[in-house]
Amino acid sequence: MNVIRLHSPVPRADIADLTSLDRKSVTNLVNELLAEGLVLEAGKRSTGKGRPLTLLEFDRTGHWTLGIALSGNDVVGELVDLYGNCVAMERIAYPLGAARADVLGATREVARRLKTSAGDRLGGTALAVPGILDLNTGVMRHSVNLPSLDGVDLRSELQDTLGSNFAFEESSRAKALAEKWFGLAKCEPDFVCIDVGPGVGAGIVQGRRVFSHGLGYVGEIGHVIIERDGRLCRCGHRGCLEAYVSDEALLRELNGQAPSREEGLEGLDPGNESIQRVLARAGYRLGFALSYLVNIVCPPLIVINGGLMRFREQVLPGIQRGLQEGALPECLERTRVAASPLVHAAALGAAACALSRLFEIEGHLYV
Ligand SMILES: [Zn+2]
Known part of the structure; x- marks a missing residue:
């Protein structure tokens, strides 16, 4: 199923090669999938010699x-x-x-x-x-x-x-999970996905498995302290990342006061110089917090997601500066940072x- 998902349209012979299953087993398994209507035969591929190969793909209309x-x-x-x-x-x-x-x-x-x-x-x-x-x-x-x-x-x-x-x-x-299945990490078994919006959280994926103890207390990178005795965070501590880069923190920094309940980052004009400064500083702080993660986990890929990435052009250079300041060069050179292309x-x-x-x-x- 996964070979078909990642390589379709794909002939049975390629499935056998990619899974190391023998061709007879692949034929039997594919017959089951065809009978269930999960998979369809979708045209032929010429091989230049002998019979053309029948290509397989999922039925896009039925499941x-x-x-x-x-x-x-x-x-x-x-x-x-x-x-x-x-x-x-x-x-x-x-x-x-x-x-x-x-x-x-x-x-x-x-x-x-x-x-x-x-x-x-x-x-x-x-x-x-x-x-x-x-x-x-x-x-x-x-x-x-x-x-x-x-x-x-x-x-x-x-x-x-x-x-x-x-x-x-x-x-x-x-x-x-969305990055693992459909996004930038489709071919990357180890990565971290950072979500920056009303709060800041992380999904840590190791060997294609999302790290979790089943209790939901994992990945709270928003509460890594980046400024000792800094701003009060809603968790009760001072100086947490989230107190500087959450939507509310950014709007408060721009307006000099707490934002109204309806306010979001959507209306910000990235062409405005003072907004650019605030976004660049947020990027730097985020990068500095991520440097702890890079030093400890050294993930090959960090995907950044969430509302702040609407301003990726303003934020990403700051993230790199923060990372360079805090991360060991040997770890950082093995870590790629990218903004998620996914919507919803x-x-x-x-x-x-x-x-x-x-x-x-x-x-x-x-x-
Ligand atoms: Zn906190």
Whole structure:
């Protein structure tokens, strides 16, 4: 399945070479996939000698997965095919600090619309939520972005619409999954995905597996202290990265006061010089915090995602300066830093989470 996903259209002979399975086994396995309608024969490839080879690819019209992602101000759902191509998207916005009923109501409505579009083609559903989530029970322990969901049993609340078996993931880790399945890390087994927006989080991927203890307390790079006795962070400590580069911190720095609830980074003019200075400084601070990560983990790739990357041209040079100041050159020269090209990465990551049930067997990662 993964050879077809990554190499299609692909002939059976190439699948045999890439998997080291013998050709008879590949023929039998492909016959099963053809019978299930997951795979189609899609044209021929001339070999120059002998018979042309029949190419295989997934059926793009028959097997879809639904990923839904909640954020502080909206819910986005994406229906994707087996390659991760978006087939349909729905979004409903709500105000920051929205009441529990409004957030859950919007989530149900997005799910209902996309499930109607998918009909019997829907193969799985998953939800990505920002916050500290108990992945075993589906209970939200604490969400800074969605405070009305604190303590809510999301599985019980949403199973009427999402089905009893839907999967969960925390948003920053979901974005890492999106990079692994569909983004810059498709061919990179070890990488870190940094999410910079209302908060700052990290998804750490090692051997294609997202590092997690199942409790959701992993990757809190937003609370690495970059200034001793610095700004007060909402976690209670002083000088955390998040107190300098979160959306709210940047808007506060620009306005000299706390932003209103509706304000976001969307309206910032990157041509404005004072805004450029603030963005460059944010990049530098982010890079300096990432230098700890580079020195400890030395990831071959750091993908940066989230609202701040809307201003990647202003931010990326600062990140490099911060990294150069804090990281060992020997580690840094092995680490590539890139801005994510994905749109709606958290929803895509949720879809990947559901897809993984089809492509991965627990304990045996093939992707
Ligand atoms: Zn903090």
